Amino acid sequence: MDIKEIRKSFPILNQEVNGHPLVYLDSAATSQKPIPVIEKINEYYRLNNSNVHRGVHTLGTRATEGYEGARDKVKNFINANSTKEIIFTRGTTTAINTVAYSYVRLHLEEGDEIVLTPMEHHSNLIPWQQAAKAKGAILKYIPLQEDGSIRMEDVENAITDRTKLVAMAHVSNVLGTINPIKEVAEIAHKHGAKLIVDGAQSTPHMKIDVQDLDCDFFVFSGHKMLGPSGIGVLYGKQQLLEEMEPVEFGGEMIDFVDLYESTWKELPWKFEGGTPIIAGAIGLGAAIDYLEEIGLDNIEKHEKELAAYALQQMKTIDGIQIYGPENRAGLVTFNLDDVHPHDVATALDSEGIAIRAGHHCAQPLMKWLNVTATARASFYLYNTKEEIDILVASLRKTKEFFGDVF
Incomplete structure (x- = not known):
């Protein structure tokens, strides 16, 4: 370099x-933006500004190609299995809340457990507090060692057959601790639990392979990885996303609307109601290009x-x-x-x-x-x-x- x-x-x-x-x-709060990202966003607004998916005119086609091309870049960047597993959101916080409302709350029963660590960012803590309160579930915490790391023995002890979800930062935004996500996923799945990983502090800085990690959900933000603010990603295993209902309803995410009933588009668009974050996604795609060029x-x-x-x-x-x-x-x-x-x-x-x-x-x-x-x-x-x-x-x-x- x-x-x-x-x-x-x-x-x-x-x-x-x-x-x-x-x-x-x-940069842990927000990264600076390189010229190629700034220019790509400028290019969209200067030459290609249009809504996506709806129009058949040239500008609409260009915008759609840029937006969906960015999704393909994200899919390759984190080695997802399909672009259907890549949902664009406003950021990590929105992505976590989508999982909390659309998946976790529907699967929680009274007495079920959500396992966390004390190092979590509020965005990966408060949604689970609210879900636990709403459903009568129990929050459990994996204890930290003196240096702020976790022991696998404590992970084993914390996760039980009553655990429905494990929520964990890949990298702590305070301690810099790098958590053993792959090993945690193995333990969670052994007990039938799902794992959501807050990748906001890891995705900009290290190679991410969600299939190798075997996490069920993985979330991150564009603004911490050279991209613009207001764009983030929710990765979810396709089977789980298929089970989930949208949390925002309106244009863009529908298939058919009648006066009394509606149906939703297929993945990933059923989770992207309204005009999407087009320039943000295109800027994120340019940031990925820049990061991959450096390695x-x-x-x-x-x-x-x-x-x-x-x-x-x-x-x-x-x-x-x-x-x-x-x-x-x-x-x-x-x-x-x-x-x-x-x-x-x-x-x-x-x-x-x-x-x-x-x-x-x-x-x-x-x-x-x-x-x-x-x-x-x-x-x-x-x-x-x-x-x-x-x-x-x-x-x-x-x-x-x-x-x-x-």
Whole structure:
């Protein structure tokens, strides 16, 4: 990977913030967009803007080809069995809620179990809380080890014959923990349970093969993987999606409508009511092209090197607390003694460094860590070791400043 050449594709990085060159270390929240993605979206609106599936005119044909072509790219990107298994949504949150309402609630009975981990993003927690309340089901949690990882022994103990669903992040957005999804799927299926995987933090950074993982549902968002905001993907095994009813009704998802009865289109369109996210899907397709040209294996290797380097350098700072396992994805979550994470982020921003501070939509995990908030630096294919050096130097400066103040 030639990082200098890659960075040329991201015009937003070539600017100063507060008088300093921008150091963008918040890709776990949202990634920046390369020129080919921006241009592809622009091309759609400039030359091909039309609704899809409905018109027979040239613009409609072009738009439909772009939209459905993006679906085919997603299918190949995650190695789904068919484009029928690829549903475009507004994002990870919408995809999870679709499964919660259209599949899980219909199969839950009082006393059934939903198994989770305490590291889940709120989007992969609250829908299951609501489903459990509505159906009288029980939420169970796989305990975390001291470093934020899970043990297979605890997975075995948590999943029983009463378990209907296991919901788990592939990669924690706080700890960087990489969960053993394939092994969890095997245990879940042994007990007749289904597995939904939150892939929002894994899909942009490593090669995904849903058939190899054998998960039943897999969800992710475009904006974290160089694509535009407002587009996401729900992958589901075709048999399960066939069983499910739509959660949104209206145009585009219907086959036949009478005054008193209606029927639905076949997969995947029965879940895509209304005018779909056309430009978003086309932009996501362009992002996939860009990622595949560089290679997910190369991206994963680069990010792990950055994470290892960041851990090594940050541990030399006195009074820093770092959370998560040694073997992690490309992010580091931390706190500085006696300095609130928001103050850390504000101080770094004054130096042109963008990080995230807060509870990261993971309040139960914050409680487990015994903190109210943390700071997080997250890396992507366009980041460099030099940027980590700038981060570490600014953290030292921040610590010294607040030490003098207090």
